[in-house]
Amino acid sequence: MAIINQATKELQVKIVYYGPAMGGKTTNLVQVHDQVQTAQGSKGKLVSLATSSDRTLFFDFLPIEAMSIKGFKTKFQLYTVPGQVIYNTTRQLVLRGVDGIVFVADSQYEKMAENVESLANLEENLKTLKLNMADIPYVLQYNKRDLANAAPVEYMDFLLNNREVQVPSFTSTAHKCEGVFETLNMITRLLLNKFISQSVRTAA
Numbered sequence: 001m002a003i004i005n006q007a008t009k010e011l012q013v014k015i016v017y018y019g020p021a022m023g024g025k026t027t028n029l030v031q032v033h034d035q036v037q038t039a040q041g042s043k044g045k046l047v048s049l050a051t052s053s054d055r056t057l058f059f060d061f062l063p064i065e066a067m068s069i070k071g072f073k074t075k076f077q078l079y080t081v082p083g084q085v086i087y088n089t090t091r092q093l094v095l096r097g098v099d100g101i102v103f104v105a106d107s108q109y110e111k112m113a114e115n116v117e118s119l120a121n122l123e124e125n126l127k128t129l130k131l132n133m134a135d136i137p138y139v140l141q142y143n144k145r146d147l148a149n150a151a152p153v154e155y156m157d158f159l160l161n162n163r164e165v166q167v168p169s170f171t172s173t174a175h176k177c178e179g180v181f182e183t184l185n186m187i188t189r190l191l192l193n194k195f196i197s198q199s200v201r202t203a204a
């Protein structure tokens with residue numbers, strides 16, 4: 001779970017945006033970076049480690065400082081992974097120490113196989129890190145809803161959210177910032193609730 005620094009009263013939380021290549025992960029971080037309103041100086045730089053303009057080869061990284069929770073200053077670190085199948089080692093590295101996951105799916109019908117493959121790859125990579133998907137707060141984002149060939153939400157839920165207890169899912173059009181903050185707010189809420197319930201248990 002998150003890095004908790006009792007001395008400085010800081011809570012550091014790592015959120016990874018995962019999903020197939022070109023689904024809109026980087027766009028989410030760019031939108032958050034553009035719109036986030038924080039106290040002066042606390043908005044971090046968006047760092048993109050990529051070797052070409054629109055394909056993430058390593059990751060994007062965006063630190064955000066948020067409000068205090070129970071006297072702890074919370075810092076969210078947002079990461080993306082490269083979606084292309086061949087970069088699995090990088091994905092495993094980025095997933096290390098993950099606290100919460102946003103799975104960004106591409107709503108286009110022809111991308112469904114890639115979505116399903118990427119979700120299976122996520123589960124597999126978490127296993128190699130001895131992590132269980134059921135224990136990690138995660139949310140789904142069905143992106144590119146503006147496109148004519150977007151599949152119905154029910155179909156995407158059937159393919160990607162087919163579990164006993166469904167996780168929250170959001171529709172989005174990331175480049176117009178629709179659904180971006182709804183998604184981020186939900187994953188941060190899930191993470192903070194987990195932190196609060198754990199700290200209550202520790203204190204008891």
Ligand SMILES: Nc1nc2c(ncn2[C@@H]2O[C@H](COP(=O)(O)OP(=O)(O)O)[C@@H](O)[C@H]2O)c(=O)[nH]1
Nearest residue numbers: 021022023024025026027143144172173174175
């Ligand atoms: N039509 C449409 N295009 C989008 C949307 N979100 C992102 N894109 C575009 O899809 C492409 C890939 O997005 P990017 O964020 O780089 O995907 P990543 O590989 O998952 O990081 C870019 O050209 C984006 O501008 C969306 O909701 N609708």
Ligand SMILES: [Mg+2]
Nearest residue numbers: 025026055056
């Ligand atoms: Mg990217």
